[in-house]
Amino acid sequence: MTVSTEPTALPAEFACAGGRELAMEMMRRMQRVRLFEEATKVLFHAGELPAMVHLSIGQEAAVVGACLATGTSDYMTGNHRSHGHPIAKGARLDALMAELLGKATGVCGGKGGSMHLADFSVGSLGESGIVGSAIPVATGAALAAQVRGSGQVALCFFGDGAASEGVLHESMNMASIWKLPVVYFCENNGYAVSVTAEESLSVPDVSMRAAGYSMPGVTVDGQDVLAVYRATAEAVRRARAGEGPSLVEAKTYRFHEHAYGLQVPTPYRDQSVVDSWFATVDPLTLFHDRLVAWDVATSQELDALRAEVRSEVDAAVEFARVSPFPPPEAAYTDVYKEVTA
């Protein structure tokens, strides 16, 4: 069963002190992901991107709802669809955009690129181009939090495709036996490239796997930022309270091709269906309409917020464009840490 929030009354999360700020921050971060990625599409068509990018457009509510349930001192790992996670975690856009262009000012000095963003300053421990490979890394970050008694939590993003990788099983088992403060968060967007979740998973919901590790599992409407936030917040609470890991699955949609601009020779989904998603399940539109309906914000305020984010993104693109490339020697540093404890 997929959990959604009820659209009727103003939800408790937004009614309390700081509630409006939380709601606006949700919208701000979703806009950041959306407009950042819209900008990468422009850069792609202008031939300014050194490589293909995997867009989170359509999945913003899942990414932002989950990240906002944690703080910047909490840890997070992601995957190849890598822009949304650090943005939602609070990373600055300029260094992320510079990274996409391979610039010295990029968040990874130009060495990581689109699929491998990381911003340790906001707890983003890095994304992985090897699908599934970062899942144990998040688990290990949770172990460190536990051993140090720091109260931190680790948020571990992975896709429906990644759910078939053995390291997920190994990690969830270790997290459960050690009661690690980690939240496994599946962005189930229905596809691993061209393969549907129905074909690759043997269960209707990834969350059904949680019982096999004695952890709670819940499936939420991934287009509903509040539903995602709620489920993740509860998982984070459990984790901080020492009750161990949880599995949260957000059912969501990938609006664009697996990688933007990729040409798949044999179509595997109907373009008309994809088009209808923009009209019916766009998480930004859905949240916009609710905020207005709940009187949390006016359309004008939300437009202003969007405009603000647009300037931020424009500045990031400009920053990235004018930034220098790294010097050739940079290819040979950071293989090892030179000075040691």
Next chain:
Amino acid sequence: MTVSTEPTALPAEFACAGGRELAMEMMRRMQRVRLFEEATKVLFHAGELPAMVHLSIGQEAAVVGACLATGTSDYMTGNHRSHGHPIAKGARLDALMAELLGKATGVCGGKGGSMHLADFSVGSLGESGIVGSAIPVATGAALAAQVRGSGQVALCFFGDGAASEGVLHESMNMASIWKLPVVYFCENNGYAVSVTAEESLSVPDVSMRAAGYSMPGVTVDGQDVLAVYRATAEAVRRARAGEGPSLVEAKTYRFHEHAYGLQVPTPYRDQSVVDSWFATVDPLTLFHDRLVAWDVATSQELDALRAEVRSEVDAAVEFARVSPFPPPEAAYTDVYKEVTA
């Protein structure tokens, strides 16, 4: 919940035509495993074994019940605790024993040894010293059976320790999406070397993982050869009928140390408890008493059967002892198959 058979009435399996033969064959194969391994203990103490052995003593009902639910044209893979599986599958004892001594007449020509027995003539596709590593191999054998439409089934043994390995998850998922004719059979003997199943598994029963792959999972009393046989036979039926994989877990006991003769510096289980197992949960004694109670066989007949098996084992030891070692060049053959299709 662990399923046992009711000891009261003569079970249907043994009441029908061929039922007595089946019962006696169960006892015969359990005796073969037991006496074969008792013989390896003697060889160990005499310093005649080139390496340590991992005994299945205490687990005979699980191993035999499962294997007898398949035929010799069905496939089977096992693990480092490797004697019981091929014996239960019907392999000749002499070539197995010769393998343990590293002789040319060994079932693997002396190249595999105790942890890596295989007898392709009875469908035993080999055991794996790398824990968990043979699980996908069994799954692949089931795939071959499906593609060839042969009606064969693959029986995949693994332990409670192996259940934490990622390949189990990958394999069960593939088997489920493709509806492969494979039976995952967990011998849960409560320990992975010194680590208890409670500590390493995050669930009370491994069979609880089955639901995460939409396959049936059942836990049976692993000391009850008939309960194991029944559960496996149902899984085999499903598999042959094209209904896909199943997970069967047998709760059992490892009567000896992880490897026979291994000295573990810090004790992790109480010897008095282990001693009591011999008295209360010995699968051979339990089955012996039921066979007598059910009038399937007399004590005398069962003693005669045991004596027969003992001669078989003695002959195997003698065969192994007098067999020659392989010539040195044998170390360099079978790395590749020389003549090709």
Next chain:
Amino acid sequence: MTTATRAKQLGFLQAINRAQTEEMTRDERVILMGQDLRANVFGAAAGALEKFGPSRIRDLPLAEAGSIGVAAGAAMAGLRPIIDLTVASFVFGAMDQFVSQLAKARYMFGGQATLPVVVRAALYYHGGTAGHHADRPYPMFMNVPGLKIILPSTAPDLLGLLKSAIRDDNPVLCFEDANLWGRKGRGPIPDADHIVPLGQAAVRRTGTDVTIVGIGLGAFLAEQAAAELAADGISAEVIDPRTLVPMDWPTIFESVTRTGRLVVVDPANRTCSAASEIAARVAEDCFDALRGPLVRVTTDDTHVPFSPALEKQIYPSKDKVVAAVRRTFV
């Protein structure tokens, strides 16, 4: 080159498609499994599903270890699987299955098991894919007995070697240098049932002063360098091993014995590369013939950086090959 002549050339992806189609038609035990085959995302599986049906053409879930293990088991039970792992950087997750099952099963079971498995993986470097998609891991597998390894540098060779690999009763790893997918790798379209036997090197150019052994794109660079050196009066012999295991040592030894000089061009990371093995073997077996240092041109021992400003310099190039050849004369 005009479109017409290009059309008469065979490309890498066509070579794969043709090899797989011909062999699957020839032998119904051959099955093909890989990610996104039905949608033909990588471009080499066109028409396969229609021709051979869903039982023999399977999309794999993301489970590399499971996939290789399944192939091993299927082979032991009578099939001849081809696994398309797509990118060579995905081999690592399956390493235990490669080593413990695919490579060892035949030996450990005393010859009872036969493992006719082909695993294909593209070397996807040089294209801004960064550290997680640009590995060239074949030297690791050369250290594992029981595996054969091919690494062709032209499409016709890829066709012929892949067909041999599918017919071979042993596990064969096929690494495809993605830099040769385009123009560089094209070659004349061979006749029906074109076979290149495993273990035979190709002498791409004969020469007398120095032997250049080039692997994958390295063979292409070696030819470029040889042309440039020829203008300087240096006559370079270019050898493309095509198969790394078993390596065609006689052809390499014969050449080095004549030329007295060796340069190896290998896109792998330098330390413990295929180039290291070739140099070591020559230093052992052809020592008396040597007249200069054995020089390796490899990828530098660093990871693959994303930035276009950083990436290219780390790989072998024509200029590096030329400089290496000159070093053998000092």
Next chain:
Amino acid sequence: MTTATRAKQLGFLQAINRAQTEEMTRDERVILMGQDLRANVFGAAAGALEKFGPSRIRDLPLAEAGSIGVAAGAAMAGLRPIIDLTVASFVFGAMDQFVSQLAKARYMFGGQATLPVVVRAALYYHGGTAGHHADRPYPMFMNVPGLKIILPSTAPDLLGLLKSAIRDDNPVLCFEDANLWGRKGRGPIPDADHIVPLGQAAVRRTGTDVTIVGIGLGAFLAEQAAAELAADGISAEVIDPRTLVPMDWPTIFESVTRTGRLVVVDPANRTCSAASEIAARVAEDCFDALRGPLVRVTTDDTHVPFSPALEKQIYPSKDKVVAAVRRTFV
């Protein structure tokens, strides 16, 4: 040797125990994880649980990939994990985590990540454990930039190198040749806080006619061979690199430049071995000094057979080293 003198010697397992205990006492960020540590099945973890408690001493479930990945993540989040993988044949299941995470994270994230992880694994060959427990896979890891590798041949070196490894801010793999657990590996008990820096070779014996580089048990065999050769008037210098990455090239080059001859004794499989790398590098950088073929003494390229009648012959032996040295003089 009497019991009394033996008691004053340090063994391999004691060296590990001492290194781990000293460093865990010194730095509370160091944690130790491995299978069966609490029961101390392998014998190197005596007293650890009592001293450091269950939060810092953890028994791992069987999940090699997960374990290495967890270590990587824990390190990125402030701990300094030691992972005891027990037997080196179990590294393969974790290969993706070694390569894609442990080795690459620092680089790919532009230096943001620091990965002070030590992974220990015993080379468990030569003892009838057969193909699945007897691998010597360190050359594979030498092909991966970003990892450091130690492979000591004496217990005092193991102690000092392991302590350096635990203090190092980079991932360090420690391979322990189990053939040295007994008498062969013992050495004098060092003083408190004995440190051997990474990257420094030890010259075990000086000589003038030939350089023998010996790795792990190979160093022991090299010394035995050198003693035998001395009786024949051949003066062999024996170098134990101790660290494979970074390799102490200056010490090796200086020696070969003097002796003009090189034999490398390496328990790894021959093709793409550490020996191949050392020979290739010397053929490249010391060519002018060379007076004979560079000869590798390695394990033959086959799997490890179980039978005692088959196993020993495939490994390096003192006699093979002696024969190899003679070959350099032909």
